[in-house]
Amino acid sequence: MIPRSAANTLRRLSKGFPIVALTGPRQSGKTTLARAVFTDKAYVSLENPDEHEFAERDPRRFLERFDAGAILDEVQRCPHLLSWLQGLVDERGRMGDFILTGSAQFELISGVTQSLAGRVGRIELLPLSTGELAASRQLPTSLEDMLLRGAYPALYDRELSPGDWFPNYVATYLERDVRQLIAVRDLTQFQRFVRMCAARSGQLLNLTALGADCGISAVTAREWLSVLEASYLVVRLQPYHRNFGKRLVKTPKLYFLDVGLMAWLLGIRDAASIQTHAARGALFETFVVSELIKQRFNAGQPADLYFWRDNAGHEVDVLYETAQGLQAVEIKSGSTFASDWPDAIHKWQEFAADEALPPVIVYGGEGDYERQGCRVVGWRELQGLVL
Structure with a gap:
């Protein structure tokens, strides 16, 4: 174990x-x-x-x-x-x-x-965190391997590939949990719904559009999404409630809680293809958000993570309250720091004024250092980001 x-x-x-x-x-x-x-x-x-x-x-x-x-x-x-x-x-x-x-x-x-x-x-209890994998010397060697494999314990305790394990996991979940929680007449349609949710991980949630793409009503989409939440497959990140003098987006964002499951549902079967895949950014953002939630849950705390976006397009990926002030986290999948990365988060600092703490940027590279007034944290160092 x-x-x-x-x-x-x-x-x-x-x-x-x-x-x-x-x-x-x-x-x-x-x-x-x-x-x-x-x-x-x-x-x-x-x-x-x-x-x-x-x-x-x-x-x-x-x-x-x-x-x-x-x-x-x-x-x-x-x-x-x-x-x-x-x-x-x-x-x-x-x-x-x-x-x-x-x-x-x-x-x-x-x-x-x-x-x-x-x-x-x-x-x-969610699947394994990067800290737990690192402590047991089982953290994947590359970010792409991490995004493909995800963090379910079976993929580290046994000699199993994601391509062998995830199909059986999804089939078992559909047959057992879904039938217990709701009466789904067409499991194929529900499975298509799950895949469409995976394609929207990291995006604002539009239940009407999601339902239309799956051939179901917005009411049914809301019911089915509640089942995915009840089974800890997805989570809705709510927009931060403080206005800061700007009109805010009030729609939540949808995230899968295991990036490996998301990758499999998107049809990704090898790590190499993730490097150039259109969903790479969404996969990495999903991975980081799930890691932050794991930290909270493992400490026995509620997630209490938010995002912030106004109607002018300014956005902070993750925002949470601390005793010292508001902590903003920007997520970038690139492996090399870019000078424009802090722009959005510095713009938010102007709105938040004295309430804002020095921001954090989590990126697809390695290391833990300061740059342009931000703490920059690589994906391997996520366990050191204490919430």
Whole structure:
């Protein structure tokens, strides 16, 4: 197992909450992490038909078996268990009693909110970060290899190529999660929708245009996009809400949470073609945004990342609030610093005035240095960019 940065957060939350919920996309390493951190706890998968039937038929006796607590995997399969857990953990009064994992965000989180409010510490686990890969000496040797492979643990724990793994991952996701969350009559049409979303990663989200390109209504596109979000395949980055005296774009931007999956959905099958591919910039921007979100999630924090764009075309790729002020991040896929890169971010500094911190430029080269009033960070050094 590649050591995960979220392990310390998981331990910390288990000292302050009787229940810890570990959510994330399928195959992101949730079960492996939970079992590695809580080696003394019993493990039960609720996808096991016998265990699932037992939990459905007699939830009280099912839970009372676990005197020392347990890891309950894919707990969204038995949402009514959460109500029984409430009474049990209140009676025991122990911290870190049960660890819940789940892949379907809507079902699990809605159940937690309704039944276990105030009793659950929550952490979201995405695929591996560049910091985790670097620490285990498995970071790909080139940026193009990183963008092609992505960060799902299976592609680093086993001898698998992206071309072998991603088709099966997508097929399994469509067959299992989609059918559970919504009634899709035509899975082929839904798969086309997923590919069209990949083609729009890093762009402003227009649901009407997206639906039209897939032959569905904007309402259906919104519903299907919510399923992708619930399964941790995509995220919507919201525009920053402060005006700074300019009229702002109010439409969110869409991003995939794993760049390798995005590349495969775009039909990219080898690293060499990424160098000249029309989507190279979008792939790199998607990669960086997902890395920034991973940093937040691994620390047990909400993403709280935004972008900024006004109606005159001025834009900052990522913006987030800190105790010291507003941090702006510009993303450039080029491997050599260009003198005009800071122009847009300096323009934003004029609007933000004293609230703006020294900006950061993340680029497709290597190194960590200062240039033209900006901190310039290469893709390999992303783990050193503490949010």
